[in-house]
Amino acid sequence: MRGKAEVRREEPEKEPTNPKKPTAGETEVKTATVKTEVISSPKAGLSSATIVDFVTHSATQTQKAGTVLGRLLQLGDIILLEGDLGVGKTTFTKGVGQGLLVEGYINSPTFTLVNEYQGRLPLYHLDCYRLESGREALDFGLEEYLYGEGVIIIEWPERIAEVLPTEVLRVKLGYVNDTKRTIRLEPMGTRYVALTAEFKKAAFGA
Ligand SMILES: Nc1ncnc2c1ncn2[C@@H]1O[C@H](COP(=O)(O)OP(=O)(O)O)[C@@H](O)[C@H]1O
Numbered sequence: 001m002r003g004k005a006e007v008r009r010e011e012p013e014k015e016p017t018n019p020k021k022p023t024a025g026e027t028e029v030k031t032a033t034v035k036t037e038v039i040s041s042p043k044a045g046l047s048s049a050t051i052v053d054f055v056t057h058s059a060t061q062t063q064k065a066g067t068v069l070g071r072l073l074q075l076g077d078i079i080l081l082e083g084d085l086g087v088g089k090t091t092f093t094k095g096v097g098q099g100l101l102v103e104g105y106i107n108s109p110t111f112t113l114v115n116e117y118q119g120r121l122p123l124y125h126l127d128c129y130r131l132e133s134g135r136e137a138l139d140f141g142l143e144e145y146l147y148g149e150g151v152i153i154i155e156w157p158e159r160i161a162e163v164l165p166t167e168v169l170r171v172k173l174g175y176v177n178d179t180k181r182t183i184r185l186e187p188m189g190t191r192y193v194a195l196t197a198e199f200k201k202a203a204f205g206a
């Protein structure tokens with residue numbers, strides 16, 4: 001079917017008047033999904049079933065979406081975070097770190113290029129903003145991280161696109177307004193199609 005995207009909107013629920021603080025282990029993501037719409041939109045080469053689109057209404061919700069993803073990650077997973085400066089890539093990564101049970105605070109590695117964290121699996125957090133080519137990333141040791149002992153999450157992958165593998169999970173963030181962002185999970189390859197399906201189930205129960 002061509003043309004109009006298939007759109008499923010969930011009515012935003014009311015903010016609880018007396019919100020219960022989630023206890024450890026309990027999925028706080030429900031809070032994140034409360035005001036979040038899931039929108040499936042067919043795109044060339046990808047069926048509507050494989051892409052997950054949603055909207056977050058706060059940095060906390062974006063972080064929680066990252067946490068849901070982080071819980072599902074496996075050794076060798078490669079996550080690309082695309083989107084403009086200030087859109088929420090590092091915020092999302094903080095959540096991924098929580099989902100991977102990383103202790104300590106995740107900061108932007110803009111000046112260090114890569115930060116490494118120890119969690120359930122090692123997490124390599126790269127920010128390629130300052131790189132001009134994939135060659136620079138290779139010289140830096142990119143492959144050690146891509147094919148290392150952990151999972152890798154890359155901000156500004158556009159900068160080094162030519163040296164990245166084709167099988168990845170692309171996470172595209174878009175700016176709507178001060179507090180609202182669009183997030184799209186676009187899986188490339190079977191591992192990431194499965195991961196995206198698991199994410200959709202964990203985050204939205206569908
Ligand atoms: N819905 C939202 N999702 C993510 N960040 C948000 C949202 N609303 C506001 N923000 C704010 O936008 C900024 C995102 O910054 P950051 O995560 O460092 O972006 P990036 O890494 O993409 O440059 C933070 O100050 C955050 O509080």
Ligand SMILES: [Mg+2]
Pocket residue numbers: 089090091108127155
């Ligand atoms: Mg950042």
